[in-house]
Amino acid sequence: MSESNIIQYNNLLSTQTCDVLIVGGGISGLTSARELLKTDPSLKILIIEAKSRVGGRTHTIELKCAGGGTDKWDIGGQWVGKTQTHIMDLAKEFNLEIYNQYTDGIKWFQLGTSEGKQYNPKHSEMDNIRHYSVFEILDFLKSYEKLGKIIDSINVKDILSSPHAHEYDRITVREWFEKHANTRFLVDAGEVITKNLFGVTASKISFLYFLIYIRSGGSLDDILDNTDAGADALKVGGGTQQFSLRLASIVGWDKIYLNHILLKLKLLNENSDETLVEAIIQNAVDETKISKVTAKRVIMAIPFGECSRVRFHPALPFDKKQLFDRFPQANYIKFIATYQTHFWRQKGFSGEIFASGYSENPMETRPLHSVYDATSKNGKPALVGFVNNETWSHAAPEARKQAILKDLARFLGDEALNPIDYIEKDWGQEMFTGGCPTGILQAGNGEAYARAREPWKTIHFAGTETATVWIGYMSGAVQAGLRAAHEVLLKFGSRKVNWDHLEASFLNPRYKPQLEWDNSYKKLNSKL
Numbered sequence: 001m002s003e004s005n006i007i008q009y010n011n012l013l014s015t016q017t018c019d020v021l022i023v024g025g026g027i028s029g030l031t032s033a034r035e036l037l038k039t040d041p042s043l044k045i046l047i048i049e050a051k052s053r054v055g056g057r058t059h060t061i062e063l064k065c066a067g068g069g070t071d072k073w074d075i076g077g078q079w080v081g082k083t084q085t086h087i088m089d090l091a092k093e094f095n096l097e098i099y100n101q102y103t104d105g106i107k108w109f110q111l112g113t114s115e116g117k118q119y120n121p122k123h124s125e126m127d128n129i130r131h132y133s134v135f136e137i138l139d140f141l142k143s144y145e146k147l148g149k150i151i152d153s154i155n156v157k158d159i160l161s162s163p164h165a166h167e168y169d170r171i172t173v174r175e176w177f178e179k180h181a182n183t184r185f186l187v188d189a190g191e192v193i194t195k196n197l198f199g200v201t202a203s204k205i206s207f208l209y210f211l212i213y214i215r216s217g218g219s220l221d222d223i224l225d226n227t228d229a230g231a232d233a234l235k236v237g238g239g240t241q242q243f244s245l246r247l248a249s250i251v252g253w254d255k256i257y258l259n260h261i262l263l264k265l266k267l268l269n270e271n272s273d274e275t276l277v278e279a280i281i282q283n284a285v286d287e288t289k290i291s292k293v294t295a296k297r298v299i300m301a302i303p304f305g306e307c308s309r310v311r312f313h314p315a316l317p318f319d320k321k322q323l324f325d326r327f328p329q330a331n332y333i334k335f336i337a338t339y340q341t342h343f344w345r346q347k348g349f350s351g352e353i354f355a356s357g358y359s360e361n362p363m364e365t366r367p368l369h370s371v372y373d374a375t376s377k378n379g380k381p382a383l384v385g386f387v388n389n390e391t392w393s394h395a396a397p398e399a400r401k402q403a404i405l406k407d408l409a410r411f412l413g414d415e416a417l418n419p420i421d422y423i424e425k426d427w428g429q430e431m432f433t434g435g436c437p438t439g440i441l442q443a444g445n446g447e448a449y450a451r452a453r454e455p456w457k458t459i460h461f462a463g464t465e466t467a468t469v470w471i472g473y474m475s476g477a478v479q480a481g482l483r484a485a486h487e488v489l490l491k492f493g494s495r496k497v498n499w500d501h502l503e504a505s506f507l508n509p510r511y512k513p514q515l516e517w518d519n520s521y522k523k524l525n526s527k528l
């Protein structure tokens with residue numbers, strides 16, 4: 001049995017106590033657990049995980065591949081980048097092999113038109129852009145520069161104080177692009193970028209959050225690029241679930257309770273800031289089994305959308321409830337297809353496709369919005385891609401698979417129609433995740449999000465959504481896990497608290513972000 005498919009699991013007793021209860025066995029929760037135990041091995045820690053595996057949004061699977069055997073691919077989080085120092089440090093510590101994303105060759109774009117257009121890095125810029133009208137090029141360059149400047153102005157640790165933040169909070173990404181675009185090409189580019197980053201259409205997401213998310217990774221180039229320091233430049237040989245598996249081994253599997261779902265958190269003394277918390281936990285295999293765990297501190301290392309399914313007693317403060325209710329998970333449908341040969345490379349293609357999916361036919365949206373070469377560390381040919389989910393989530397799996405392969409063939413040739421193996425996953429259907437890669441803020445909720453990292457009494461919040469560097473990424477999950485662990489250590493009076501990890505923690509007396517909009521007449525008049 002491979003480690004990623006452990007089916008034996010520990011059972012919680014009907015009542016248990018601990019110092020820290022960690023909810024969520026993804027990278028963030030396991031990072032918190034490891035950090036707590038590294039700093040204070042005497043702490044009694046329990047980690048509950050609703051799924052039958054650790055790793056959460058990272059999931060490494062095996063597929064049949066060229067040469068007759070199998071190899072590993074990631075159907076969840078996959079790429080890492082040089083500037084993602086938290087996850088890169090972990091990769092180094094665990095001696096994981098890091099290798100480059102393949103990007104050589106011609107790329108396909110289908111934006112503002114139903115036809116695919118090629119971009120050949122070996123040709124001159126003039127040659128490449130001759131497919132587009134001068135209006136499209138100027139429109140794109142002007143807006144890209146403008147967007148870059150706005151992103152630079154955002155303060156991720158103090159979002160409400162960023163220039164024009166209140167205005168950006170009120171609009172969606174789509175509204176910004178429509179306001180600034182003179183061509184359909186630019187509107188489509190905004191859609192494809194948003195879908196590429198979040199898996200949802202640009203009308204579903206707050207423009208302020210879009211800016212914060214990108215700024216947390218550096219710049220637009222950093223977040224979109226798959227070369228140099230870009231977010232998608234590097235891959236992890238053997239898969240990214242190894243991060244959680246290695247962390248789990250260090251923490252100790254005896255402390256990890258797979259198949260245990262948090263249902264409810266109750267503060268035992270609502271009037272005390274140091275209250276014990278009682279957690280009601282259901283066994284996912286035998287649903288009649290309920291356990292009560294009493295903890296001094298709880299770390300919630302699950303997405304906000306999943307926090308909204310947990311019952312809290314007493315009721316949550318206004319901003320926390322608002323945040324959990326208005327921060328749904330985005331949604332990728334991700335597929336991987338393995339092949340006998342790198343047929344696309346042989347034709348000079350890099351494997352990259354970025355497409356709106358729209359055609360000349362009314363109501364038609366083709367499945368692909370982005371595709372990349374997914375060759376494994378062992379050199380086994382494969383393609384990985386993401387699908388326009390609004391249309392294709394509804395399709396029957398076989399019809400969707402055939403449509404995806406047909407769309408691949410449209411750009412890369414008919415060889416795409418015959419993969420050796422194929423897998424797809426609609427993350428919106430995944431219990432206890434509810435979508436991916438990350439949660440998204442809906443417009444008008446900036447104030448609630450400004451408090452994302454604020455503990456509530458003895459309950460702390462980790463998870464990549466609470467990061468300040470590389471929010472939504474595996475690296476952000478590590479950073480957030482470290483912060484939450486050090487908040488707990490601080491509260492336990494540990495002398496080994498690392499203040500670097502607490503830089504943007506609400507428990508840091510020096511951290512004083514703006515938490516409300518200034519709605520005074522003076523301010524409003526000056527903005528309108």
Ligand SMILES: Cc1cc2nc3c(=O)[nH]c(=O)nc-3n(C[C@H](O)[C@H](O)[C@H](O)COP(=O)(O)OP(=O)(O)OC[C@H]3O[C@@H](n4cnc5c(N)ncnc54)[C@H](O)[C@@H]3O)c2cc1C
Nearest residue numbers: 024026027028050056057077078079262436463464473474
């Ligand atoms: C398809 C896809 C592609 C991605 N691509 C990339 C990429 O290329 N690079 C990158 O850096 N990141 C990528 N990501 C995002 C990355 O995987 C996440 O940022 C990261 O794994 C989040 O870790 P986490 O620990 O914060 O949360 P999670 O991994 O979501 O862990 C939370 C855990 O909590 C558990 N849980 C939820 N509710 C409960 C409950 N009530 N009781 C008990 N347990 C509960 C869940 O089952 C889950 O295991 C991608 C994600 C997906 C799915």
